[in-house]
Amino acid sequence: MKNEILRLQNVSKYYKDELIFKNVNLSIKKGEVISIIGKSGCGKSTLLKCINRLEDDYEGIITLNGINTDAIDLTELRQKIGMVFQDYNLFEHLTVMDNLIIGLTKIKGYSNIKAKEMANNILKRIDLVDKKDKYPDELSGGQKQRVSIARTLLMKPEIILLDEPTSALDKEMKESVLLLINELVKEDMTLIIVSHEEDFVKKVSDKIYKLSKNGLIESKE
Ligand SMILES: Nc1ncnc2c1ncn2[C@@H]1O[C@H](COP(=O)(O)OP(=O)(O)O)[C@@H](O)[C@H]1O
């Protein structure tokens, strides 16, 4: 398909002998925003993890730009498919600045100076320049999540997977994170969002899918 970036073909996942989901089929075009809904425990996080191979014991085929993700170097794959978690996953022993530059210097090979310049630019964008020398536990949940999203963005991924990015946040904090995600939508990032924020999801998604044991079904409500 033209401009197709990601395709899942009959992806099934078992945990031990228990079926989590079977025959998930999905095709996403560049710049598309899709959301996945479904009840707690139905496998939404597991499905996202299959996509970036945090889980690689699944059946079926997942391709990125037509290439089986099995055949892509893991470090490269994780750069191309960034993931943002509910609980931020920041390095607690590193400052905000060091959290932002570690991937740029260690994985992308940027100099410290260049990486800091890039990080400073993104800190302005997420309005956290004054927090750059703070540690994650000195930030609010919303601030941590914005840093986490910024860190993913700095790696220039082709797709970002967002796994319940606001569910650990209270109302005001949610707002700042949803605004940032909304900016990504406007910038034509390709996003796969798992979220219970129904109004937000309806507003930003090109398509909404419901996950169950039997796969993904487009939800038209
Ligand atoms: N490491 C694991 N150990 C035990 N059960 C797991 C593990 N990973 C996933 N599961 C099971 O897989 C199912 C899907 O989990 P998950 O993907 O977290 O669902 P969701 O994100 O939709 O809430 C759950 O029933 C969960 O119990």
Ligand SMILES: [Mg+2]
């Ligand atoms: Mg989950």
